[in-house]
Amino acid sequence: MSTSVKTRLTWLFALVGIVAVITLGVLFPFDRNYYFIALAVITLSMLPFLAAFEGRKPEAREIVTIAVLTALAVAGRAAFFMLPQFKPGMAIVILAGVGLGRESGFVVGVLHGFISNFIFGQGPWTPWQMFSYALCGFLAGVFFSRSAERHSGFSSPLQKTLLIIYGALATFVIYGLLVDSASVLIWSSEFTWSAARAIYLSGIPFNAVHAFATAVFLTLLSTLIVERLTRLKTRYGLFQPH
Amino acid sequence: MRDADAFSSLHPAVLFGYFVLIVGVNVVFMHPLVLGISFLGALAYAAYLVRWAGLRKLLPGLLIMMVIAALFNPIFNHRGVTMLFYWNDNPITLEAIIYGGVAALMIGSVLLWFVSYNKVMTSDKFLCVFGHVVPALSLIFAMVLRFVPRYFAQAKRIAAAQRGIGRDVASGSWYARARHGSAVLSIMLTWALENAVDTSDSMLARGYGLPGRTAYTDFKVRERDFMAALALGGSGLVVVVAIVAGVLHAEYFPAYAVGDWSVAAWLALGAWMLICAAPLLLGLREEAVWRSLRSNL
Known part of the structure; x- marks a missing residue:
């Protein structure tokens, strides 16, 4: 798989992950769901950038x-x-x-x-x-x-x-x-x-x-x-x- | 390097998974008993690792954070059916006070688990876990750890040389000091970047980036790592399933209610207790074995 395809897949994964986490959190609220959703969103949004850096073999x-x-x-x-x-x-x-x-x-x-x-x-x-x-x-x-x-x-x-x-x-x-x-x-x-x-x-x-x-x-x-x-x-x- | 205790000598992947599990449950699940057990486990293990001398330095900050957490909720959260009194025209409820207490336990145990994390997951172990997943970032991570002490040593040398030619960072007017300080920084930066070019040339000469290269690690997976992963992972699964299925359950608003005490709930609590006590138990067991062997000699 080429680097750019991998990077795009990571973007897709992060976007789908963010939407899924927010949807799940809203549909099935649990204790401290705000903290968990926020944490998951920022962690997922860092992934594509780091994957792109790692993927182009600096x-x-x-x-x-x-x-x-x-x-x-x-x-x-x-x-x-x-x-x-x-x-x-x-x-x-x-x-x-x-x-x-x-x-x-x-x-x-x-x-x-x-x-x-x-x-x-x-x-x-x-x-x-x-x-x-x-x-x-x-x-x-x-x-x-x-x-x-x-x-x-x-x-x-x-x-x-x-x-x-x-x-x-x-x-x-x-x-x-x-x-x-x-x-x-x-x-x-x-x-x-x-x-x-x-x-x-x-x-x-x-x-x-x-x-x-x-x-x-x-x-x-x-x-x-x-x-x-x-x-x-x-x-x-x-x-x-x- | 000698490990701090028996638990720290487990394989880094097991240790990392352990801390992810325990901090994850702590942060997401607000249950008074679960957090109480976790707090006691974290306190006992931190005390075991850093001893009283280390703990004494940490406790004031920890207590302040916990008191803030305990006060924060009743002051800003006015939900709950049992109104106790009015403070600045705002109702203070029993439920919010209970919730504040549980939040204080959560903050306290997370901070205490991080004390152990900092002791147990040293940077070499972190590299062992992530060296294969993100090789470039892990390499940078390792380099930074080496560069920081090196930069301090070099900055001292540069400052001494500058003092020799009359540009002392520690004397003269405020403006002169700032100017001399930035001269040191500028020299430092040039040196660091020049050094970087040398280092990278050396890396290229040794074949950095060629295919088929491996990441060195000093850690071996042993039988007891599998046992520990199995025991901790199994108990963790029990706890997570119990939380998701609602077997363990705590509600604060509108009224405080802690779930029904079924056999399954007690089982899950037992598993959680095992997880929280495991590091300390392993350490104490190893010490006991060591003592008994020594006395037989």
């Missing part, structure tokens, strides 16, 4: 580059452990997406969420963190990677400013909302708006610090990392979508 250089970026993100989180929520991981995940493309942004995000929790503790929140990081990295690739590749870096200071704004917003809105929603489902039986509001409000300071940290690290690192990654990509012809 080259040695691609594998090592992704490992380097993930390791920098994990080491960064460990280096700043004494400042809660002030961590460079998200900035590096986003820069992986900008410099190498959306697929790599997704993969680095998934791996960063997963591996850094080997140091900070796995728990019921891990899948949500993996998915949220991955989504932010993927979208960064969608919005910024083509222009970064064409200009071997940022086309203008405006482009860089836009990336910093994207990083802060994505961290606050996408990551914050998804991970806080997970907390609502972990802690209460169902998704009630009053419970959700309480969690979201108490999450604001944490998410604000996280978003600020992402903006700071993007300001410091983005030019450097994007230039080096795009150079690596064009020089060795890596990470070309098939």
